[in-house]
Amino acid sequence: MLDVRIARLPTARLGQALRHLLSWRTVIVAGCVLVVGFLAVVPLYHLVRDTFTGEQGFTLGAFARAYGGDSQSAAMLRNSLVFAVGAGLLALVLGTALAYIQVRTDTPFKGLFFAASLVPLIIPAILYAAAWIFLADPEIGLVNSALESIIGVRPLNVFSVWGMIWVQGLHLAPIAFLLMVAAFRAMDPSLEESALMSGASWARTLRRITVPLLRPALVSAVLLMFVQSLESFEVPGLLGLQNGIYVFTSRIYFVLRSFPIDYGMAGAYALGLLAIAAAGVLLSGRLSGDARGFQTISGKAFRPRPIELGRARPFVGAAVLAYFAITVVLPIGVLVYTSLLGFYTAPSMAALRSMSLDNYREALNLPIAVTALKNSVLLGVGSATAVMFLAAVVSWVIVRTRAPGRRLLDILAFSPIVIPGLVLGLALAFVYLRSPLPIYGTLWILLISYSTRYLPYGMRYASAAMTQLSAELEESAHVCGASWWQTFRRVLLPLTSGGIVAGWIYILVVSFRELSSSILLYSPGKEVLSVLIWEQFENGRFTLLAAIGVLMVTILVGLVLVAYRIGAGVGLKTDD
Amino acid sequence: MADVLTLTTRRMIIPAVALLTALAGCGGSVTSGESGGGGGGGQRADANAKVYERLGALTGPQRRAQMIAEAKKDGQLTLYTSLTDDVAGAVVKEFTRQTGVKVNLFRGGSETVLQRVLQESDARRIRNDVVETNFLEMATLAQRGVLAKFQGPALGNVEKTGRFDAWTATRFNIMLPAWNTNLIRPGDEPRSWEDLAGPRFKGKLTMELSDNDWYANVTKYWLAHGKTQAQVDQLWKQIVGNAKVVKGHTVMGQLLAAGQTGVDAMNYTYLVQKDIDSGAPVAFRSDDGIAHTPAFPRPNGVGMMKDAPHPAAAILFYDWMLTDGQRALVDEGLTPSTKVPGDKSLNGITLVPYDVRGLVANxxxxxxxxxALLRGVQRAGGGG
Structure with missing residues (x-):
């Protein structure tokens, strides 16, 4: 029937239809949707298949094994929820407050925000948690010792739910900070000013104007941080287990470690997490449903003007310094101190005398260090760029169009966040070992893996930025005769650049830490930094590891500084 | 405008998702590796078998010389191993120095090495010639039939307990308790596995999250030495009651050195030795130089692939690992599977059998x- 209709069309109409079909917009949008879908579906398909397939075909046995019997899953789920909610809330409050101070006020020490927003992100979680053990252990913690000499007791215990929330919250706060900085910059402060002028109190303005306008970014931040806390195991593994606090992911860890690996059971856990994550995505879609309500970037010009803090300025400045000291100086200080020793020991004259730069010398002389650094930079820049481009296009489809299936696409693009890295690695190896394309055994497979893993983050950053953008700007461009691609490139990308750059930086930084799929997919000569770090862990070389961590912080802060400079060069807004 | 835009997008997404689902799952099982047969029998296997047989039958100086000559024709060797990187680096360097054969090295945890070999072998794209890793993974590879049998006089150097059908032990990880000498006075250190249950270690003990093979061996050792199941269960309950749990032997070792914990219920001696060498106040031998607790040696071994791309290099490496390569392991502080003059890693240590077969099966x-035992910590109200 279709053939008949096409046959009846005049040739001119056919040509037009074809041109329309092959327009830039269709090609790019379709291409990006397909790529994102493919990236997400490959691991998800294998996860689902392994979960529901047993020896005799379809089965739900994996769920019984995962959640039934003596698995104590209820208690673990409870611990996980308390941990994830607590860490997410702490990170949200810290990140948002910092972002507000950074963007909206004339606070002193603005330069410090940059480091405070990045450094905790760069340090591998396991090093960050270990640093906090050395700071806040009830027996040997340095902060505890210092406090004891002042107030007579050792009040801190990092091996508690509070300790876990604290460390994870500080580690996550940069996600919220990066998202909220972009959101605040895209928000016209005159709305708040009008409220204040009309007699609303500061708190009322915050509640009725600021928070509602920020909702897309807030929801994105909460979603990312909550799910990431649910599925991470470094902090609970190091801090929780010492007091018998088991979380949900300790089960996944256990399952993936015991032999033969029960992938069905691991999948059943991952799908449990996916259900929570999907509910979050749908909820965030509903909350941002009335898109117009959040569109703060419109045809009207505005210039964010910093609020003068006045007498509060020194206090805000002191709070910023304190935050910087706690999240950056203390843990990095401990790592620098450790990196100068042969083994960790509390500071003493003997320890000071034994200090040397040996670990740094060794780190720089590791045979694969240069290769690994080069590959990590390539992959970090490559995956951050690829993901943010894909995410910008796909989030445009999700936010701007009414295409059926767009919510499904949104969930699909978010699903990689719950897929264990090992399962992702196996799925990719499976597909590309059977592909005629030369991808397996090259850096490309790592690029695909990283792009899949960080897609959810890119999507949240991009869609939060896209939601704030009024459609009238695109319409104006269209009316003026711009093609879709021109509009996308000249209007959409620049106006969402705050969110896009924040996402790009986030992905660049965390990609340096990606291990669980890298370790399976790298090949000789294609090592990455995280593999190098893992090797030193296996080796029992903790102090060398601290040195590598310090070097990584230095290198990445340098890289991001350069990125910011380039960004400033092409017209990104800065607040300094 | 949004409505105009939806027209094409609307037509795209749902068919696209359907197409992707079809693309993603091009059949077969990705993770279990149970499909596709896995085992040998690829196009190279028959030719390789002849090379292995011919070179394996040689003896005397001619054996090594002929192997090297043919391996050089192969040009290179690809090794997948879970040796830590400093050791792997030293081993590879020494091998290349002695034989002139270049080595491509892939390092990963033993589970990773296993998964990688199985995946590549299921896809019939075998890239490695030899594999060197933990016994459990070696046994699995042997069961799956991807490893070729090795023959040669070098096998005679390895104790019978280290020789298996298609792989041979190259080194041992020695399991013993370790303690912080500042926190545990001489004489108070654990001198047997039972000691860990004593009240003097209440709150001072740390256990590792994944040490189930140690748990299995201690349990069997106790049962074999006259204890009843009830007594064994009671001992474990007390040990767990004394202990806190941590993830990872390296972190555990570092926390021990830092004095955060007094005793590691079990840590590998080569890791503890590294901390001792860097001056940390830790030990696994008592002041008399003797480790009084019986030690379990967990074997790691080498095997060569039936479908190795470089078969002569593969058998050369296997042969070398059981002879000259043993010296390289000793130089790196590991415990070799053969007697090597000057090896001090076992001084003062009493070895008892490590149950390979029981663990492979169960x-x-x-x-x-x-x-379940560790999570009992939680039920008991926390031990930290």
């Missing part, structure tokens, strides 16, 4: 029991 159930 690893999963031991893992589950250990997991």
């Amino acid at each position: 690893e999963k159930s031991w893992a589950q029991r250990y997991d």
Whole structure:
């Protein structure tokens, strides 16, 4: 029937239809949707298949094994929820407050925000948690010792739910900070000013104007941080287990470690997490449903003007310094101190005398260090760029169009966040070992893996930025005769650049830490930094590891500084 | 405008998702590796078998010389191993120095090495010639039939307990308790596995999350030495009651050195030795130079692939690992599987058998029991 209709069309109409079909917009949008879908579906398909397939075909046995019997899953789920909610809330409050101070006020020490927003992100979680053990252990913690000499007791215990929330919250706060900085910059402060002028109190303005306008970014931040806390195991593994606090992911860890690996059971856990994550995505879609309500970037010009803090300025400045000291100086200080020793020991004259730069010398002389650094930079820049481009296009489809299936696409693009890295690695190896394309055994497979893993983050950053953008700007461009691609490139990308750059930086930084799929997919000569770090862990070389961590912080802060400079060069807004 | 835009997008998404689902799952099982047969029998296997047989039958100086000559024709060797990187680096360097054969090295945890070999072998794209890793993974590879049998006089150097059908032990990880000498006075250190249950270690003990093979071996050792199941269960309950749990032997070792914990219920001696060498106040031998607790040696071994791309290099490496390569392991502080003059890693240590077969058959159930035991910490109200 279709053939008949096409046959009846005049040739001119056919040509037009074809041109329309092959327009830039269709090609790019379709291409990006397909790529994102493919990236997400490959691991998800294998996860689902392994979960529901047993020896005799379809089965739900994996769920019984995962959640039934003596698995104590209820208690673990409870611990996980308390941990994830607590860490997410702490990170949200810290990140948002910092972002507000950074963007909206004339606070002193603005330069410090940059480091405070990045450094905790760069340090591998396991090093960050270990640093906090050395700071806040009830027996040997340095902060505890210092406090004891002042107030007579050792009040801190990092091996508690509070300790876990604290460390994870500080580690996550940069996600919220990066998202909220972009959101605040895209928000016209005159709305708040009008409220204040009309007699609303500061708190009322915050509640009725600021928070509602920020909702897309807030929801994105909460979603990312909550799910990431649910599925991470470094902090609970190091801090929780010492007091018998088991979380949900300790089960996944256990399952993936015991032999033969029960992938069905691991999948059943991952799908449990996916259900929570999907509910979050749908909820965030509903909350941002009335898109117009959040569109703060419109045809009207505005210039964010910093609020003068006045007498509060020194206090805000002191709070910023304190935050910087706690999240950056203390843990990095401990790592620098450790990196100068042969083994960790509390500071003493003997320890000071034994200090040397040996670990740094060794780190720089590791045979694969240069290769690994080069590959990590390539992959970090490559995956951050690829993901943010894909995410910008796909989030445009999700936010701007009414295409059926767009919510499904949104969930699909978010699903990689719950897929264990090992399962992702196996799925990719499976597909590309059977592909005629030369991808397996090259850096490309790592690029695909990283792009899949960080897609959810890119999507949240991009869609939060896209939601704030009024459609009238695109319409104006269209009316003026711009093609879709021109509009996308000249209007959409620049106006969402705050969110896009924040996402790009986030992905660049965390990609340096990606291990669980890298370790399976790298090949000789294609090592990455995280593999190098893992090797030193296996080796029992903790102090060398601290040195590598310090070097990584230095290198990445340098890289991001350069990125910011380039960004400033092409017209990104800065607040300094 | 949004409505105009939806027209094409609307037509695209749902068919696209359907197409992707079809693309993603091009059949077969990705993770279990149970499809596709896996085992040898690829196009190279028959030719390789002849090379292995011919070179394996040689003896005397001609054996090594002929192997090297043919391996050089192969040009290179690809090794997948879970040796730590400093050791792997030293081994590879020494091998290349002695034989002139270049080595491509892939390092990963033993589970990773296993998964990688199985995946590549299921896809019939075998890239490695030899594999060197933990016994459990070696046994699995042997069961799956991807490893070729090795023959040669070098096998005679290895104790019978280290020789298996298609792989041979190259080194041992020695399991012993370790303690912080500042926190545990001489004489108070654990001198047997039973000691860990004593009240003097209440709150001072640390256990590792995945040490189920140690748990299995200690349990069997106790049962074999006259204890009843009830007594064994009671001992474990007390040990767990004394202990806190941590993930990872390296972190555990570092926390021990830092004095955060007094005793590691079990850590590998080569890791503890590294801390001792860097001056940390830790030990696994008592002041008399003797480790009084019986030690379990967990074997790691080498095997060569039936479908190795470089078969002569593969058999050369296997042969070398059991002879000259043993010296390289000793130089790196590991415990070799053969007698090597000057090896001090076993001084003062009494070895008792490590149950390879039992763990190969029942690893999963031991893992589950250990997991349940540790989570009992929680039921008891916390030990930290």
